[in-house]
Amino acid sequence: MTEATEARAALRAAIDARLDEAARRWLREGLQEDAAAVRALLAEVPRRTGRRHLIGAFAERAAARLPGVWGEVPVGAWTLADAARVLLLAESAERAEAPYDALFRVYDLGDTETRVAALRALNFVRRGDPARGLELVLDAGRTYLTELLRAAWCDNPFSAVNLSDHDHRKAVLKAFFCDVPVAGFLRLEERADAELAESLCEYIDERLAAGRSVPRALWSVAALHPQPGLVARLVGMLEHPDREERCVAARALARARDARAASFVRERLEREDDPEVRAALEAALEELA
Amino acid sequence: MRIFEPHIHMFSRTTDDYERMALAGIEGVLEPAFWLGQPRTSVGSFKDYFDTLLGWERFRARQFGIRHYCSMALNPKEANDERLNRDVVELVREYVHKEGVVAVGEIGFDDMTAREERVFAEQIQIAIDAELPILIHTPHRDKKKGTVRSLEVVRAAGIPEERVLVDHNNEETIPLVKETGCWAGFSIYPNTKMTPERMVEIFRRFGTERMLINSAADWGVSDPLLVPKTVLQMRKAGMDEEEIEKVVWRNPIAFFAQSGRIDFDDFEGNPGIDRTQLHEGNSVLRGQAP
Numbered sequence: 001m002t003e004a005t006e007a008r009a010a011l012r013a014a015i016d017a018r019l020d021e022a023a024r025r026w027l028r029e030g031l032q033e034d035a036a037a038v039r040a041l042l043a044e045v046p047r048r049t050g051r052r053h054l055i056g057a058f059a060e061r062a063a064a065r066l067p068g069v070w071g072e073v074p075v076g077a078w079t080l081a082d083a084a085r086v087l088l089l090a091e092s093a094e095r096a097e098a099p100y101d102a103l104f105r106v107y108d109l110g111d112t113e114t115r116v117a118a119l120r121a122l123n124f125v126r127r128g129d130p131a132r133g134l135e136l137v138l139d140a141g142r143t144y145l146t147e148l149l150r151a152a153w154c155d156n157p158f159s160a161v162n163l164s165d166h167d168h169r170k171a172v173l174k175a176f177f178c179d180v181p182v183a184g185f186l187r188l189e190e191r192a193d194a195e196l197a198e199s200l201c202e203y204i205d206e207r208l209a210a211g212r213s214v215p216r217a218l219w220s221v222a223a224l225h226p227q228p229g230l231v232a233r234l235v236g237m238l239e240h241p242d243r244e245e246r247c248v249a250a251r252a253l254a255r256a257r258d259a260r261a262a263s264f265v266r267e268r269l270e271r272e273d274d275p276e277v278r279a280a281l282e283a284a285l286e287e288l289a
Numbered sequence: 290m291r292i293f294e295p296h297i298h299m300f301s302r303t304t305d306d307y308e309r310m311a312l313a314g315i316e317g318v319l320e321p322a323f324w325l326g327q328p329r330t331s332v333g334s335f336k337d338y339f340d341t342l343l344g345w346e347r348f349r350a351r352q353f354g355i356r357h358y359c360s361m362a363l364n365p366k367e368a369n370d371e372r373l374n375r376d377v378v379e380l381v382r383e384y385v386h387k388e389g390v391v392a393v394g395e396i397g398f399d400d401m402t403a404r405e406e407r408v409f410a411e412q413i414q415i416a417i418d419a420e421l422p423i424l425i426h427t428p429h430r431d432k433k434k435g436t437v438r439s440l441e442v443v444r445a446a447g448i449p450e451e452r453v454l455v456d457h458n459n460e461e462t463i464p465l466v467k468e469t470g471c472w473a474g475f476s477i478y479p480n481t482k483m484t485p486e487r488m489v490e491i492f493r494r495f496g497t498e499r500m501l502i503n504s505a506a507d508w509g510v511s512d513p514l515l516v517p518k519t520v521l522q523m524r525k526a527g528m529d530e531e532e533i534e535k536v537v538w539r540n541p542i543a544f545f546a547q548s549g550r551i552d553f554d555d556f557e558g559n560p561g562i563d564r565t566q567l568h569e570g571n572s573v574l575r576g577q578a579p
Contacts, residue, residue, distance in 0.1 A: 108330065142328055142366050142399075170400045173430045199431050202461070206432060209460040210487065 002067040004126040008090055010066050011124060014054060014075070015083050023048050027084060031091045038092045039106060042114050045088070046081040054078045068123035071157030071186070085117035090124035099125035100132035107136050115140065116151040122158040130162040137163065141171055146180060154184025160191070169196040172221065176203065182217045189224060197225035204233075216248045223252035231258040238268045243277055250280035254287040262288040290520050290534060291556070293317040295541035296424070296456060296474060296503035297513060299346055299357070300325075300338075304573055306506075306513045307353035313517035316556050317356040319545060320346065321395045321424050324364045326508050332376040335363070339384050347389060348568035358551055360392035360424050361385050365399040368408035378411050385419045391548040392416070394424025395456070398435045401428065406442065413446040422452040422547045424474075427462060436462040440469060452547055457505070459483060460491065467495055472544050476505035477515040485515070485522035492523070497532055501540045 012031075016024050026048045030041050054075055055064045061076030075083065089106055096102035103125065107118035119140055122133045137159045140152035153159055153171045163171060168191055175182050182188065200222040207214050219237075222230055234256065237249035246268075253261050262285065269281040292315045299307070299320050310318075320342055329335060342359040350357035361384045363377040385393060393416040398405050416423045425443070428435035436455065443453055450470030457476045458466060466473045475491070476482045483491075488502060504515040512518070516537055523533045545551045564574050 138369070139328065142369060144326065166402070167400075170430070174400075177430055199434070202431065202433050206459065206461050210484075 002069055004069050004090075004094060004124060007067050007069055007124050008087060008094070011083060011087050011090075014066060015049070015080060015087060018052065018054065018056065018080055019049060023050075027087070030088050033088075033092065035092045035096065035102060035106065038088050039109065039114075041088065042085060042110075042117075045084050046079075049080040049084045051079050051081055054080055054083045068157050069125070069127060070123055070161045073120070073123050073157060074155040074184075074186075077155070082113075082117065082120075085113065086120045086124060089114075089117050090121040093121060094125050098128055098132065100128045100135075104132070104135050107139070112145060112147055116147055119148070119151040119156065123156065130158075133158060134162055134167075138167065141167070141174070144178060146178060149175065149178055149180045150184065154181065155186065157186055160186035165191075165193065165195075169193070169199065172196055173199055173203065176200075176215050176218055182221060188221065192221055192224045194225040194227075197222050197227050197230075201227045201230060216244065219248050219252040220255055223255040226256040226258060231256050231261055235261055235264045238264060238281075243274045246272075246274070246277045247280045250277060250284045254280075254284035257287055259288055290314050290517070290530070291316055291538045292516055292520070293319075293538055293541045294503060294513075294516055295319045295454075295501050295545070296321060296476065296505050298323060298505075298507035299350065300341065301508035302506060302513060304349065304353070307350060307355060310513055311353045311355055313514055315355060315517070317358065317542070317551075318350060319358050319360065319391065319541070321360045321392075321426075322362050322364065323395055323426075323507070324366050328367060328370065330370075330372065332373050332380060335373070335377045335380055339380065343384075343387055343389060345568055345571075348566070349573055352562060352564045352566065352573045354562050356555060358389050358391045358545065360394040361387075361390050362394050362396045362412055362424075363408055364395055365397050365405045365409065365426060365428070368405045369400070369402055371404070374404065374408055378408060378415075381412060382415050385415060385421060389550070390421075391545040391551045392422045392424050392454075393419070394454075395426035396423060397426040397439050398428045399426075401431065401435055401438060406438075409439075409442055410446055413443065413448050416452075417446065417448050420549070422454065422544060423448065425453065425455045427455060427457045429457075432457075432459065433461050433465070436465050440465065440471070443471070451499075454501075454544055456503070457482060460487070463491060463495055470499075472499040472501065472540075475500070475502045477502055477519050478505065479510055479512055479515075485519040488519055489522050489526045489528070492528065492536070493526075497536050497540070499540065499544075500536060501544065502536060503541075 055061045064076040065072040066075050093099040093102040103118045103121055107115050119136055137152045140148040200218055204214050234249045234253050237245055240246050265281050265284050272278050294315050297318050347357040361381050368374050393412050396409050396412045425439050453471040454474055455466045455471050456474035458473050475488055504513050506513040520533055
């Protein structure tokens with residue numbers, strides 16, 4: 001388990017490595033300030049640090065992780081300004097009696113960028129009563145601001161670990177409604193359950209009854225706990241004229257692991273020309289064998 | 290065609306909208322209290338919002354010949370905020386006794402949490418005590434389960450079903466509501482919710498008894514003319530004028546008339562538009578000559 005001091009040190013090292021001397025000095029001084037002074041510093045962060053990515057090499061971003069108190073934090077999408085805000089907030093909150101409460105205060109007074117940083121900073125302060133930290137996550141989850149929803153639910157080990165089953169299900173469902181990428185939910189495979197799958201299948205019904213499309217990412221989450229009828233729908237999708245839809249169906253069938261689908265997958269594979277779809281079908285057959 | 294728009298958030302709309310609505314035949318609106326897109330953090334914001342609905346918004350509507358009524362509530366989403374939910378419910382208890390308040394709503398579920406259910410039940414009780422109908426918002430997500438659970442809460446509270454309007458229905462929920470004595474509302478929306486074409490198909494399957502339609506227009510991508518536009522679609526499908534009028538005029542007014550604070554007589558006679566009128570020193574003309 002990573003200690004909060006260790007997590008902040010790693011974050012600071014990653015930031016410092018990308019800053020020039022003047023910006024490094026500015027950040028070092030900022031880290032000594034109390035909460036009120038830090039709040040006043042936040043608006044100048046992008047001017048001081050610049051807006052470059054925290055991880056320079058494009059190819060390294062997808063896998064980039066930093067140690068956090070509740071698990072590894074994916075940081076590939078963060079800019080230097082994002083990272084510096086998180087570090088400033090975490091450092092000053094750590095000195096408070098109850099760091100989560102301190103983060104809630106700055107969240108409550110903050111603009112959207114500050115709120116995003118406070119949500120991420122939950123992973124860089126010492127552990128407290130998770131219910132206090134969840135106040136930020138749940139408040140953000142009630143908005144429709146995509147930036148806040150992403151910061152609350154995606155790439156955030158604190159919420160992946162601490163959201164209740166009920167709140168977690170509702171978050172995944174709302175993510176589909178608000179175009180928040182569900183792939184960003186950490187530990188989704190482990191946390192998804194039959195009740196979530198049932199809600200997702202009802203959502204599929206609602207979309208189709210209204211003559212609307214179904215978000216592609218939905219199928220593979222629903223397939224983790226297949227409800228009656230889901231596998232039949234996926235088998236039907238294997239004949240979809242859009243190759244993307246066929247890929248999605250094959251991957252979801254691999255997850256659903258219903259052996260009855262095997263003959264349909266095999267039959268489609270015989271007629272399938274697209275190499276990517278073929279690969280997905282072959283992988284599915286291995287799972288279904 | 291005379292139209293009463295039974296669910297619209299004029300707070301978020303412009304005077305151009307009022308003008309177009311009046312031209313399209315809308316003579317009255319019901320504005321339910323709801324959330325404003327950005328969560329509020331104190332009870333004072335709610336008080337000012339409620340006062341706006343009762344004061345400035347009603348005044349603005351009158352400048353375009355439209356009668357404005359409203360319903361009071363703490364909406365389901367903000368019911369989750371423990372910093373303010375208890376105080377706002379107390380405020381609602383006070384505000385349901387104001388002139389022009391013809392229902393309690395929008396109440397119901399957003400994420401189906403325990404807090405939402407508590408606030409929902411408390412506000413049904415406020416409606417029972419004040420002898421007002423209620424307007425139930427069914428959730429966007431998990432809509433079918435949310436509708437089932439809402440109907441259970443209604444039954445447990447013991448409010449007569451004919452005083453309950455379940456809103457934002459779709460193909461999946463309408464069979465559930467039709468089994469009860471509740472009224473059913475449909476929100477016609479450009480991208481989400483219902484389309485005029487789907488709505489006509491629902492009238493064909495389920496009839497027009499205790500059914501009404503609204504635009505639910507607000508600060509989002511929405512269209513305050515979707516009720517008149519659906520009227521066109523209903524005509525195109527061959528529905529009788531009388532039945533169309535029932536859906537867009539008689540049903541909504543009859544439902545809210547159960548409050549004893551709105552009646553068909555309210556709409557008789559010339560509305561007498563005079564935009565030089567002042568509301569607390571302000572007019573909609575903002576210094577321009579009409």
